[in-house]
Amino acid sequence: MDPNSTSSSIFGVVDYLALLLVLAISTAIGLYHGVCGSRQQTTQEYFLGNREMGPIPVALSILASYMSAITYLGTPAEAYIYGPEFWMISLNCAIVGVVITRTFIPIFYRLQLTSIYEYFDKRFNKAVRMSVVAFSTAFGLLYLGIVIYAPSLALNAVAGISLPLSILTMGLVCTLYTSVGGIKGVIWTDVFQFSAMMLGFFIMIIAGCVQVGGVGKVWQLAAEGNRTRVLDFRIDPRIRHTFFTLVIGGTFQVVFNCGCNQLIVQRFLSCSSEKNAKIAAWLGVGLIGFTQIIAVVTGIVMYAFYAHCDPLTTERITKQDQLIPLFIVDLVGNVPGMSGLLVSCAFSASLSSVSSGMNALAAIAAEDFIKPNFKDIDDKKLTIITKFFSAGCGLFGIVLAFIASVMGDILNSTLLLMGIVSGPVLGVFTLGVFFPWSTSKGVLTGLFVGSICGIGYAVGIQRNPSPTFEPPLFIDGCSAGDVTTINPYTSYMNELNMTSMEHIVQPTDAPFIAGEVSGYNFYSLSYLYISFMAWFICMVVGLAVSFLTGANDPLTVDSELLSPFWESFCCCLPDKLRGKDIRIRNVNLSQSALYVRRTSPKDQNDKFEFENEEKPKSTPIEENV
The missing domain is CATH 1.20.1730.10 (Sodium/glucose cotransporter)
Structure with missing residues (x-):
């Protein structure tokens, strides 16, 4: 057609x-x-x-x-x-x-x-x-x-x-x-x-x-x-x-x-x-x-x-x-x-x-x-x-x-709404999964502050949008009777191909690069950064409040609630961050495939379980209190 x-x-x-x-x-x-x-x-x-x-x-x-x-x-x-x-x-x-x-x-x-x-x-x-x-x-x-x-x-x-x-x-x-x-x-x-x-x-x-x-x-x-x-x-x-x-x-x-x-x-x-x-x-x-x-x-x-x-x-x-x-x-x-x-x-x-x-x-x-x-x-x-x-x-x-x-166009509105929610919620999950020091006071404060900042910035973008320029949209193939009211920026682009249309308005400056903006204001950032910004604020505030109000001892947090990445990352941390009574385990892997883990993270008796067929008679575990 x-x-x-x-x-x-x-x-x-x-x-x-x-x-x-x-x-x-x-x-x-x-x-x-x-x-x-x-x-x-x-x-x-x-x-x-x-x-x-x-x-x-x-x-x-x-x-x-x-x-x-x-x-x-x-x-x-x-x-x-x-x-x-x-x-x-x-x-x-x-x-x-x-x-x-x-x-x-x-x-x-x-x-x-x-x-x-x-x-x-x-x-x-x-x-x-x-x-x-x-x-x-x-x-x-x-x-x-x-x-x-x-x-x-x-x-x-x-x-x-x-x-x-x-x-x-x-x-x-x-x-x-x-x-x-x-x-x-x-x-x-x-x-x-x-x-x-x-x-x-x-x-x-x-x-x-x-x-x-x-x-x-x-x-x-x-x-x-x-x-x-x-x-x-x-x-x-x-x-x-x-x-x-x-x-x-x-x-x-x-x-x-x-x-x-x-x-x-x-x-x-x-x-x-x-x-x-x-x-x-x-x-x-x-x-x-x-x-x-x-x-x-x-x-x-x-x-x-x-x-x-x-x-x-x-x-x-x-x-x-x-x-x-x-x-x-x-x-x-x-x-x-x-x-x-x-x-x-x-x-x-x-x-x-x-x-x-x-x-x-x-x-x-x-x-x-x-x-x-x-x-x-x-x-x-x-x-x-x-x-x-x-x-x-x-x-x-x-x-x-x-x-x-x-609302405005569907994609932009949805991504904007998603950015408001995804950043703070992902931040709370990240604090729980990757940072055993985080506390309930910290994550609640981080969620609240991150959400307020995300919502405020999203509203600001909608009310004070940065000027964004688009590539040209042409109407040189249309008959003159098909054209009614024309967008000023689009009309400027169309003038390059439709010089006979005298009613076109010409803006003074119109760059041709898609998505490029002119000028700076507080709301100039791309709307896709709302999610990252809210996540980052939630993380920083959550960790700061957690440490200021008394961070968790990592050994009191159930390992089942932490990311598998945490176990690998833990060995790179100083003893003070890994826990107040952390053990340095020197296991001779050539003699046994010994895997040590806490049976109950909240067990005050500090018991460990050896996951092999038989508990070894002696294991070189050096305590550093």
């Missing part, structure tokens, strides 16, 4: 049937696991699938839950506007994989947790646990609203269905199959929805390349529009997306999402073994990086398609989040059912995240609120209560979706 056309196609009967079919399949999978088989009658079945899940479906579920319609709609739009630099966020996959498989999964899996926030009860106290739970729950509910809104916007843009009806349809379908099907229903619908999302990306890439004239033509048009910068090593922290902002700032957000977020970690805990959980983590993180690249490629193909008639400048659409829906209609709108299929992919991407979020919030409610306060509650009754709570979360998410409709 001609991208210069100003009239968007609307859904036909076949398109609606394709959309309804995808929604029906997702619902059927969830209802099957809720009605057949074990019917999710215990909390272990409902939240963890009796810890019987294999690594491959769990990995696909992790990907589907992480990506959502925010990636399906937001990431291609980001590449369309600014170029392909965002793909560099996938470079942090190796770092993320190492951190979560060597630190968080071993601790959470060996403790046999259902809610990861139970860790804070064991490591600190209930006050820390409930503070982090409250913070994370608020983020989870807001996130539900955004991901419900995203595909509803897509359907509204291409089919003309009212936004409220779209939000209600998507939210109610998801609420139904998630509250009934439990974690097994969520994981297997995620597998289906991931397949639908990837199918949508590949159809758009292939069909777009064919329409434009091949891969070479796509790259040529992208180069002409200054959208071929794939690596950006500028160290200016004000530039929104560079190698450093995406790898440093992005790493903290991805580590939080995959290692300290109930929504994702709950899937690791459903695996049949710790080994399978680690396999699922590596596969899931790798697939996340791959999908981010595919989404960016889709955005570049979309730019080539609209290279000479930008729909934002001509006001065919009003938000960049509507680019993908419009692209779908213009690209395959003349093929019956194809628009419905591709828009349903956006629904599938969102359904996976909403269902995962609802199940995670229900697990938090059961394990962190109900069980601690009603210790004698029957497990079957608790399962029924949590199913109703899961449904309530879905309904509340629908309400928040209407609020999300007044």
Whole structure:
């Protein structure tokens, strides 16, 4: 279809049937696991699938839950506007994989947790646990609203269905199959929805390349529009997306999402073994990086398609989040059912995240609120209560979706919100896992100060944004009648190709490098550094307060609650930091494979266990008190 056309196609009967079919399949999978088989009658079945899940479906579920319609709609739009630099966020996959498989999964899996926030009860106290739970729950509910809104916007843009009806349809379908099907229903619908999302990306890439004239033509048009910068090593922290902002700032957000977020970690805990959980983590993180690249490629193909008639400048659409829906209609709108299929992919991407979020919030409610306060509650009754709570979360998410409709672009808003939450929460987990000296007073103070700083800076960025310049968007291929109100900066870029249009406003200065900013102010830093900044503040304040108020003796902290890295790192520390009564163990490894560890970290009798078949008669242990 001609991208210069100003009239968007609307859904036909076949398109609606394709959309309804995808929604029906997702619902059927969830209802099957809720009605057949074990019917999710215990909390272990409902939240963890009796810890019987294999690594491959769990990995696909992790990907589907992480990506959502925010990636399906937001990431291609980001590449369309600014170029392909965002793909560099996938470079942090190796770092993320190492951190979560060597630190968080071993601790959470060996403790046999259902809610990861139970860790804070064991490591600190209930006050820390409930503070982090409250913070994370608020983020989870807001996130539900955004991901419900995203595909509803897509359907509204291409089919003309009212936004409220779209939000209600998507939210109610998801609420139904998630509250009934439990974690097994969520994981297997995620597998289906991931397949639908990837199918949508590949159809758009292939069909777009064919329409434009091949891969070479796509790259040529992208180069002409200054959208071929794939690596950006500028160290200016004000530039929104560079190698450093995406790898440093992005790493903290991805580590939080995959290692300290109930929504994702709950899937690791459903695996049949710790080994399978680690396999699922590596596969899931790798697939996340791959999908981010595919989404960016889709955005570049979309730019080539609209290279000479930008729909934002001509006001065919009003938000960049509507680019993908419009692209779908213009690209395959003349093929019956194809628009419905591709828009349903956006629904599938969102359904996976909403269902995962609802199940995670229900697990938090059961394990962190109900069980601690009603210790004698029957497990079957608790399962029924949590199913109703899961449904309530879905309904509340629908309400928040209407609020999300007044926010800015989806990707930026979500990453900004994620940055506010991920930094402080990751900071608290880091203090607990890596720093045995940290105390409850320290981590609570660090969480509070880090959160306030993150929220304050995020609000400041929104209210006092630094001027950010974009590569050109052209309309030289549009007819004069297609152009209405034109953005001043975009119009300046267009003047280079449309000199006959006398009404264009010309700003005095407009650099051509994507994401570059001019001038300095307190809020000039890239929004991706919010997470790192909040994490760093939480860490520094938490450790400072811990030492000022009386740091823990490391030997009083259960080794099961510390990262395996700690044991390796401990030998490099001075005796004063390792503990007041630390022992220097000189074990002759050539004579026996002796492994010494404390049987009970809080045992005042200071006993040790020798993990070989027979305790050696004499072991050269030199005490240094």
